Amino acid sequence: MAQLNTAAPGVDAGLARQLLSQMMLIRRFEEKAAESYALGKIGGFLHLYIGEEAVAVGASSVLRPDDYAISAYREHGHCLAKGSDPRRVMAELFGRRDGLCHGKGGSMHLFDKTTNFLGGHAIVGAHLPLAAGVAFAIKYRGGDQVIVCYFGDGAVAQGEFHESMNLAALWKLPVVYICENNRYAMGTSIERALAQTEIWRFGHAYGIPGEAVDGMDVLAVREAVGRAVDRTRREQEPTLLEARTYRFRGHSMRDPAGAIYRTKEEVEHEKQRDPILLFRTRCLQEGWLTEADVKAVEKDVNDLIDEAVAFADASPEPPLEWLLTDIYKEG
Amino acid sequence: MAVMTYREALNVALREEMQRDPRVFILGEEVGLYDGAYKVTQGLLKEFGPKRVVDTPICESGFTGIGIGAAMVGLRPVVEMMTFNFSILALDQIINSAAKMYYMSGGQFNIPIVIRGPGGPAHQLAAQHSQSMESYFYHVPGLKVVRPTTPADAKGLLKSAIRDDNPVVFIEAETLYPVKGEVPDDPDFTIPLGQAIVRREGRDVTVVAYVGMMYRAMEVAAELDTEGLSVEVVDPRTLRPMDTETIIGSVRKTHRAVVVEAGAGFAGMGSEIAAFITEQAFDDLDAPVERVTGANAPMPYARNLERAKTPSNERIAEAIRKVCSANGR
Ligand SMILES: Cc1ncc(C[n+]2csc(CCOP(=O)(O)OP(=O)(O)O)c2C)c(N)n1
Ligand SMILES: [Mg+2]
Numbered sequence: 001m002a003q004l005n006t007a008a009p010g011v012d013a014g015l016a017r018q019l020l021s022q023m024m025l026i027r028r029f030e031e032k033a034a035e036s037y038a039l040g041k042i043g044g045f046l047h048l049y050i051g052e053e054a055v056a057v058g059a060s061s062v063l064r065p066d067d068y069a070i071s072a073y074r075e076h077g078h079c080l081a082k083g084s085d086p087r088r089v090m091a092e093l094f095g096r097r098d099g100l101c102h103g104k105g106g107s108m109h110l111f112d113k114t115t116n117f118l119g120g121h122a123i124v125g126a127h128l129p130l131a132a133g134v135a136f137a138i139k140y141r142g143g144d145q146v147i148v149c150y151f152g153d154g155a156v157a158q159g160e161f162h163e164s165m166n167l168a169a170l171w172k173l174p175v176v177y178i179c180e181n182n183r184y185a186m187g188t189s190i191e192r193a194l195a196q197t198e199i200w201r202f203g204h205a206y207g208i209p210g211e212a213v214d215g216m217d218v219l220a221v222r223e224a225v226g227r228a229v230d231r232t233r234r235e236q237e238p239t240l241l242e243a244r245t246y247r248f249r250g251h252s253m254r255d256p257a258g259a260i261y262r263t264k265e266e267v268e269h270e271k272q273r274d275p276i277l278l279f280r281t282r283c284l285q286e287g288w289l290t291e292a293d294v295k296a297v298e299k300d301v302n303d304l305i306d307e308a309v310a311f312a313d314a315s316p317e318p319p320l321e322w323l324l325t326d327i328y329k330e331g
Numbered sequence: 332m333a334v335m336t337y338r339e340a341l342n343v344a345l346r347e348e349m350q351r352d353p354r355v356f357i358l359g360e361e362v363g364l365y366d367g368a369y370k371v372t373q374g375l376l377k378e379f380g381p382k383r384v385v386d387t388p389i390c391e392s393g394f395t396g397i398g399i400g401a402a403m404v405g406l407r408p409v410v411e412m413m414t415f416n417f418s419i420l421a422l423d424q425i426i427n428s429a430a431k432m433y434y435m436s437g438g439q440f441n442i443p444i445v446i447r448g449p450g451g452p453a454h455q456l457a458a459q460h461s462q463s464m465e466s467y468f469y470h471v472p473g474l475k476v477v478r479p480t481t482p483a484d485a486k487g488l489l490k491s492a493i494r495d496d497n498p499v500v501f502i503e504a505e506t507l508y509p510v511k512g513e514v515p516d517d518p519d520f521t522i523p524l525g526q527a528i529v530r531r532e533g534r535d536v537t538v539v540a541y542v543g544m545m546y547r548a549m550e551v552a553a554e555l556d557t558e559g560l561s562v563e564v565v566d567p568r569t570l571r572p573m574d575t576e577t578i579i580g581s582v583r584k585t586h587r588a589v590v591v592e593a594g595a596g597f598a599g600m601g602s603e604i605a606a607f608i609t610e611q612a613f614d615d616l617d618a619p620v621e622r623v624t625g626a627n628a629p630m631p632y633a634r635n636l637e638r639a640k641t642p643s644n645e646r647i648a649e650a651i652r653k654v655c656s657a658n659g660r
Contacts, residue, residue: 068404101437111436118403119436123427129393130428133400140356140382140406163393170388326438327472329496 054275058221125158154185215245359411415450430473463594487522533563596624618657
């Protein structure tokens with residue numbers, strides 16, 4: 001069984017519980033989403049974050065509430081970790097009135113103004129310039145927030161990745177780019193897509209500092225993103241982090257096994273490094289949490305997600321008139 | 332009232348809106364130090380400094396995305412496309428990000444951005460630099476699309492576009508930059524988006540035309556006046572949302588309509604205008620709506636071919652005579 005032994009200064013029972021419970025919440029949320037998809041309650045594309053939870057949770061744990069986050073379409077975890085109400089996120093997946101976006105966005109377009117979560121963008125690469133623009137606005141106003149921008153390894157081949165790196169570095173914009181390198185863009189492995197598979201190294205050419213971090217180790221992510229956020233906030237300059245992670249499920253529910261383009265052995269091997277199992281073991285070893293604590297966290301999380309599903313189920317469909325609202329802002 | 336060029340009117344609009352609202356800034360290629368590829372932003376860097384007049388490298392998708400991101404959190408960017416031909420590189424950002432964000436987010440994030448620059452046929456710039464781009468945008472719910480014809484419209488509509496809370500695609504006419512006209516001095520002068528204007532009143536036929544084609548329609552109308560044909564010219568000014576009421580009102584009066592557009596005709600602006608006239612005023616029509624459009628070809632370079640690509644006064648006149656002779660006027 002794989003183990004974690006990153007240094008963990010400043011970790012106490014409270015923080016350990018918070019990190020574990022958020023990762024478990026996202027995992028449970030995704031499992032229930034998959035179940036609801038199978039029941040036909042969720043439609044369209046559904047991309048699960050299972051296996052990658054440590055990235056969103058570790059990163060969000062060092063953000064201030066007034067910092068921003070933006071992501072692609074595999075964003076349930078990022079949105080929840082930034083603080084959105086799981087009930088409203090689930091209702092959005094169900095396409096219901098009480099969803100974050102009143103059912104108009106769906107799984108790929110979660111937005112939450114109250115947590116500064118800026119979406120949910122489903123055109124690969126397109127939200128990287130948006131993140132730079134938010135950072136531009138922060139700087140324009142003289143604020144000291146940062147924006148964290150999550151994107152997949154697939155986006156690195158897009159021109160907009162390179163345009164954004166160049167502009168963010170050129171104009172010294174306070175954005176932390178976090179590439180969630182799960183080694184596949186749908187069925188295309190990074191070896192088949194990228195001339196440089198150590199993605200953080202792309203920062204070199206643009207003078208953007210960066211590093212790779214074990215994306216299965218929530219404390220390592222927390223530490224690396226913490227440093228990046230501090231630096232970006234202080235220096236008003238971008239950072240590029242590469243979180244090495246793995247998705248345990250297929251690309252979406254239409255690729256349930258994700259088995260054609262990768263071997264079973266590979267998947268099984270990676271599952272040994274399940275970020276939740278790893279951290280849970282660590283918590284017990286370090287004495288941050290007891291078995292009973294973990295059980296309690298698990299129960300709380302399960303209850304919360306059951307409640308989220310019940311809430312989504314109970315929420316009505318959006319009224320038909322809403323088809324034609326929110327197209328133009330009046331006045 | 333001052334007499335100024337279309338270009339100067341745009342410049343004044345930008346300056347006044349930047350003075351009025353510190354959230355307004357300009358972003359684009361050569362807008363600052365170079366004073367604008369077409370000099371629309373002339374002097375603004377000097378007056379407002381590099382924080383608010385931002386020169387970008389050549390990356391339309393990247394800097395348009397930056398504008399949209401900044402607009403998401405409350406700034407009011409004016410993004411210049413050096414020419415609208417290059418907006419194709421930013422089409423994804425404009426359509427998939429700017430136009431849809433308000434809707435996708437269930438009303439949480441509106442995008443107050445203006446994307447402006449010259450477009451339409453120019454002089455011998457050939458296929459990639461001389462084309463009517465509005466059709467790429469007016470199809471998209473969530474966008475507003477403006478094509479200003481006169482200097483006064485250029486000023487009044489640009490000011491409204493900047494104050495609007497939605498993404499506005501503002502396509503100026505490259506060939507009209509030097510055209511002069513009277514422009515109100517009042518810094519509070521604006522022209523609401525979505526309001527057409529009757530440029531010339533007439534009894535016999537309604538001609539709908541904007542930017543360069545509007546001027547041609549006016550020339551033709553004056554000519555036909557001497558033949559005893561009374562032509563009303565309506566300029567929509569904003570293509571989306573379109574003031575269908577003014578156009579329909581005019582058609583109900585004249586019972587005949589001709590739509591002129593510089594762009595290729597297939598599924599063009601004329602198709603849409605002809606369709607809603609037919610839907611809403613069929614019983615008032617004495618003849619089918621006639622379209623005069625650019626040829627269904629890319630823009631050629633050669634002077635004679637270029638002339639043949641865009642509707643001429645002769646073709647406009649011919650269409651007007653045709654609808655007026657149908658079913659006995
Ligand atoms: C511009 C664009 N091209 C293609 C797609 C289809 N598509 C959706 S997800 C995806 C793979 C992206 O992979 P990656 O960025 O690594 O993210 P991951 O799914 O691994 O989280 C592709 C090709 C798209 N959404 N946008
Ligand atoms: Mg990937």
